């Protein structure tokens with residue numbers, strides 16, 4: 054049965070809890086006022102890191118702060134940001150060939166720099182605003198387990214290094230001889246490492262929201278926006294309709310990530326919801342297990358990889374499990390069901406630490422919780438940021454694909470400059486491929502789908 058588009062694209066109620074959301078937080082269901090204000094300068098839709106980072110920069114050092122209402126369909130930060138792996142892992146080398154092919158080597162180099170700069174941008178924010186969110190700077194270790202894959206990564210690393218167009222000063226390559234001992238991962242065939250960070254993403258967002266409420270932000274949980282229409286009463290304004298009443302606003306910021314096409318159907322082709330899986334692994338308290346000082350990407354082959362962060366309490370968060378379900382399109386592609394688990398992935402993380410890490414064989418580490426979450430995958434892997442084409446006063450910050458933590462904060466800063474000061478996209482300094490355009494929305498090519506097609510076809514043959 055064809056789902057009604059308007060129902061299909063709103064987040065589903067009652068998502069399964071993640072490790073980060075399980076313990077109730079005081080702002081989960083926050084409503085700053087009992088009723089909705091009927092007017093605001095700006096309405097931001099979506100309370101993940103994108104919406105909240107944008108609100109932060111709209112209000113930061115602003116002598117004439119606009120009135121802002123933040124609408125959230127479910128609990129505050131209950132979308133991807135509240136359900137992710139907590140890894141602030143810039144891609145400083147692995148996707149360079151892919152992005153160079155799509156956008157040119159200069160753009161690929163710019164993207165790598167932009168992501169790397171985020172580790173320090175998030176660090177500065179956390180420090181300056183004193184947000185308690187378990188933030189730690191670390192090295193990310195990408196460990197390659199398949200010999201041919203490891204060889205091709207070494208060749209790529211060497212050629213990108215030799216070309217000298219991309220800054221690899223923070224990126225080191227370690228070959229098979231030392232890879233297992235240095236990484237601690239069994240059978241490692243190669244290792245690439247660089248600076249990254251990990252944190253409790255929901256605490257970062259809630260910490261910021263708390264500060265912003267102090268600056269006048271009106272927060273409304275459990276209030277889905279149902280449509281955005283031209284206001285009949287006030288030329289140049291927009292009417293945001295909700296079941297709790299309507300708000301008229303001069304500007305609207307769509308920070309709804311995977312769900313963006315519910316209110317902006319022109320993004321239906323370019324941003325697709327994709328379901329991801331994460332888990333929390335812990336051992337008995339009395340057991341003194343080794344501590345992992347690094348974060349990890351475990352790369353099984355060119356398609357399958359997991360990502361892992363150590364928690365300061367000795368437990369581990371691991372995400373991925375693609376091998377278990379990425380060949381089954383319906384289980385994740387265009388799927389917004391974060392109220393259920395992916396059954397194919399339910400046992401994927403069993404004995405994970407024991408299987409892959411040296412010295413963890415007797416750790417008794419067990420999966421304590423597993424969950425799903427919905428990512429917004431962009432057809433060309435780039436987020437859409439900027440003025441929504443042909444809708445003056447409406448802006449978008451969405452489509453962060455596999456990882457948003459090393460991109461969102463500075464995108465929020467750039468978007469706030471556009472909305473607040475009328476700065477052009479080009480003047481924000483954001484990477485050019487991020488600019489939202491009609492051409493991208495209408496593109497006939499879809500590199501994302503093309504890359505997945507082979508997996509789906511192989512499954513169809515079985």
Ligand SMILES: Cc1cc2nc3c(=O)[nH]c(=O)nc-3n(C[C@H](O)[C@H](O)[C@H](O)COP(=O)(O)OP(=O)(O)OC[C@H]3O[C@@H](n4cnc5c(N)ncnc54)[C@H](O)[C@@H]3O)c2cc1C
Pocket residue numbers: 063064098099100101102103104124125126127130131132133134135136137138139140141142276277278279308309310311312313315316328329330331360372425426427428450451452453454455456457458459461
């Ligand atoms: C399982 C999983 C693991 C991940 N791991 C990592 C990781 O380790 N590192 C990393 O960098 N990235 C990771 N990601 C991706 C990362 O979480 C996202 O890129 C990022 O959180 C996107 O933030 P956002 O604010 O744009 O979207 P979201 O956090 O999804 O926020 C969008 C919000 O909009 C709300 N909303 C939608 N429609 C409406 C509406 N009509 N009205 C009102 N509200 C609405 C939603 O409820 C949601 O709260 C992971 C994602 C998942 C799901």
